[in-house]
Each structure stands twice: as structure tokens, then as C-alpha cells.
Amino acid sequence: MPIQTFKAVSNQVEGLTVDNKTRNFSMVMDEPPSLGGTDKGMTPVEALLCALGSCQCVVGAAFAKQFEIELKGIWAEIEGDLDPDGFLRGLPGVPVGFKEVRIYLHIKADIDEEKKMAFANFIEERCPVGKTMSLPTTVKLAEVILEK
Amino acid sequence: MPIQTFKAVSNQVEGLTVDNKTRNFSMVMDEPPSLGGTDKGMTPVEALLCALGSCQCVVGAAFAKQFEIELKGIWAEIEGDLDPDGFLRGLPGVPVGFKEVRIYLHIKADIDEEKKMAFANFIEERCPVGKTMSLPTTVKLAEVILEK
Numbered sequence: 001m002p003i004q005t006f007k008a009v010s011n012q013v014e015g016l017t018v019d020n021k022t023r024n025f026s027m028v029m030d031e032p033p034s035l036g037g038t039d040k041g042m043t044p045v046e047a048l049l050c051a052l053g054s055c056q057c058v059v060g061a062a063f064a065k066q067f068e069i070e071l072k073g074i075w076a077e078i079e080g081d082l083d084p085d086g087f088l089r090g091l092p093g094v095p096v097g098f099k100e101v102r103i104y105l106h107i108k109a110d111i112d113e114e115k116k117m118a119f120a121n122f123i124e125e126r127c128p129v130g131k132t133m134s135l136p137t138t139v140k141l142a143e144v145i146l147e148k
Numbered sequence: 149m150p151i152q153t154f155k156a157v158s159n160q161v162e163g164l165t166v167d168n169k170t171r172n173f174s175m176v177m178d179e180p181p182s183l184g185g186t187d188k189g190m191t192p193v194e195a196l197l198c199a200l201g202s203c204q205c206v207v208g209a210a211f212a213k214q215f216e217i218e219l220k221g222i223w224a225e226i227e228g229d230l231d232p233d234g235f236l237r238g239l240p241g242v243p244v245g246f247k248e249v250r251i252y253l254h255i256k257a258d259i260d261e262e263k264k265m266a267f268a269n270f271i272e273e274r275c276p277v278g279k280t281m282s283l284p285t286t287v288k289l290a291e292v293i294l295e296k
Contacts, residue, residue, distance in 0.1 A: 010198060053157065095283070103288065128192070128234070146255055147255065
């Protein structure tokens with residue numbers, strides 16, 4: 001199968017409010033007042049956690065049949081630890097991104113413990129968002145365009 | 149400053165449609181029909197690209213003053229290459245996550261080329277979503293809960 005290129009455009013509306021578009025979808029992100037925003041939407045790091053949780057659920061739902069699992073439901077609680085000294089102050093040795101992200105995966109199905117773990121581990125291995133986060137990924141500043 | 153823990157919950161509604169909640173915000177993600185979904189929202193990988201673009205804009209907007217830049221606007225076009233042979237088929241040697249992500253950053257301000265690049269490089273260095281993607285990040289399957 002050919003490589004697929006996904007696209008998105010993020011555009012500062014005002015202050016820290018950003019409008020995001022991808023295909024025919026859009027969503028607003030912002031920061032809470034404590035970080036200088038106006039709380040018009042979730043923050044980018046919260047959106048990242050939602051993307052991870054969603055991706056886990058999608059992979060689970062898409063591959064349950066292959067595991068002969070009749071999935072009655074799947075949900076993920078995601079937690080991510082961020083040290084503000086990294087992104088706000090740039091302190092050396094402090095990560096700018098998430099220090100640790102934890103997934104609490106809930107699987108509703110009539111299966112045993114062994115199959116549960118095999119399925120959960122498969123989901124972890126096949127989750128594009130999770131792998132983009134856990135493995136080093138090339139994120140290239142391809143071009144900086146000065147607009148007058 | 150203390151470490152902050154961000155939280156999100158993603159819950160499969162039906163098929164590949166997932167409802168996501170974080171604080172008082174929610175958003176639906178889905179897959180297009182070509183991947184077995186019903187296209188009720190952007191995909192998790194598209195949401196990831198939106199989070200990255202938003203994060204770039206927020207960092208730029210938040211730190212422009214520190215660079216003595218009067219920012220008239222900032223936007224980011226994001227592209228990400230994904231090889232379906234990774235997540236769909238698990239082919240060895242094929243990355244499951246993004247192979248490459250490119251940022252085209254637009255800065256609207258009355259500055260010279262040198263300052264533009266210094267500012268763009270700073271944004272890259274201080275962007276939590278970008279760093280979570282580009283550097284290896286601990287993403288831990290903390291618990292798998294079997295629901296009956």
C-alpha cells in the first residue's frame with residue numbers, strides 16, 4: 001500500500017487560541033487562564049492525550065475480530081506528566097515534552113486474563129499515535145515563511 | 149513548579165467512533181469509510197497533527213514578547229507520512245507511527261531572516277507536543293482492566 005500523507009493547518013486566532021483544520025473537520029485549542037489563554041478549548045497536550053486514547057480504542061475495535069473477541073466496549077484513561085520547568089523555562093535536564101504517559105485500558109469482553117493481555121499488547125504494538133510518541137520520530141521544521 | 153498531570157478519557161461509542169473528554173471539553177474522533185469508520189470526526193493521527201500545529205502556534209504566541217517580536221499572526225501547516233503496512237499489517241521494518249512529520253511555519257511580523265530563524269528554532273525547542281513526538285517518550289500500559 002502507498003504511504004499516506006495526512007495534513008492539518010493550525011492558525012492562531014488571537015492570544016493563545018488556535019483554530020485547527022484537517023480535511024472537513026476543525027477544532028479550537030487554547031490554554032487555561034493560568035497559562036495566559038482564554039480556555040476556549042482543550043490544550044494541545046490534552047488533545048495529544050485524546051489522540052492517544054482514541055487511537056488505542058480504534059485499534060482495539062478494528063482488530064477484535066482477528067482475536068476472535070466479541071468486544072462489548074473499550075475505553076482508555078490516559079494520564080500524562082508534564083514539568084512546566086521544561087517548556088516554560090527551558091531548564092536543562094528537564095524534558096519539554098511529557099515525562100511519562102500512562103494508559104489504563106478497559107476491555108469489556110468475555111475473555112480470560114491471558115487473551116486480555118495478548119490483545120492489549122497487540123493494541124500497544126499497532127497504535128500509530130502511541131508509537132509516534134514512544135519512539136523517536138522525525139519532526140522536521142521544513143520551512144519557515146516570513147509573512148509581511 | 150510542580151509537575152502537572154493532564155488527563156483524558158477516550159471511549160468507543162460504536163464501530164470506530166470514539167468520544168474523548170478532557171476537563172470540560174470533548175471531541176469525537178473516527179476513521180473514514182476506507183478504514184472501516186463512519187467519518188464522524190478527524191482521525192487520531194490527524195488530531196495528533198492538529199495538536200502539534202497548535203502547540204507550535206501557542207509557543208510562538210506566548211514567547212513573541214520575549215523576542216521583542218510584535219506578532220501579527222502565526223500559523224503552521226503540518227504534514228505527516230504514515231505507511232499503512234505498519235499499523236494495518238505489522239510488516240517488520242515498517243514504522244507503525246509517523247515516518248516523518250514536516251512543519252511549515254508561517255510567521256507574520258516585521259523582522260529579519262535571522263530573527264525569524266532564531267524564533268522558529270526556539271519554538272521547536274520549547275514545543276511540548278513536538279518534543280513528545282521527536283524524542284523517545286515513556287508511554288506505559290499501566291493497567292489493563294477486564295470489564296464484564
